[in-house]
Amino acid sequence: MKFAAHAAKRGRAAAVLNLTSMIDATFLLLSYFIFTTGTGHPESELSAQLRMQSQRMAGTGLLESQVVDVLPDGPRAVFRLGVMNYTNQSALRDALKGLPHDPGLLVRVHAGTVVSDVAAAMQAAGDAGFKQVSYVPAE
Numbered sequence: 001m002k003f004a005a006h007a008a009k010r011g012r013a014a015a016v017l018n019l020t021s022m023i024d025a026t027f028l029l030l031s032y033f034i035f036t037t038g039t040g041h042p043e044s045e046l047s048a049q050l051r052m053q054s055q056r057m058a059g060t061g062l063l064e065s066q067v068v069d070v071l072p073d074g075p076r077a078v079f080r081l082g083v084m085n086y087t088n089q090s091a092l093r094d095a096l097k098g099l100p101h102d103p104g105l106l107v108r109v110h111a112g113t114v115v116s117d118v119a120a121a122m123q124a125a126g127d128a129g130f131k132q133v134s135y136v137p138a139e
Helices: 003-010 020-036 043-058 089-097 115-128
Strands: 066-073 076-081 084-086 105-109 133-137
Touching (some): 066 089, 076 089, 089 115, 105 115, 115 133
Parallel strands (some): 066 105, 105 133
Antiparallel strands (some): 066 076, 076 084
């Protein structure tokens, strides 16, 4: 690039092309995209993986996980464990203490349920001694 030779012939000042700022900006953008790109699996794949895992376990004869359904019922939720319904977190926790903890627990959430009720069910499971508690959306 001979900007200076052409500019001198026309009587203009020499144009200087400084690439340092453009290289700095390109490096900053590149580093931003590298550091902010997630390396984990997208959350949209989570429910499908849980369904596949539960289908694999069902055919192997292993213990199946206990399932707590969280159903909306007016302003509060109802926690259903088998055929029993529980209306508060402490009653659910007491019921979960008597179950085997090895297979884990699935918290199945139905449409219209408040997030705080889902968190209460998961907390009750943790307080009851379950080490593996999974969230599963209802179909």
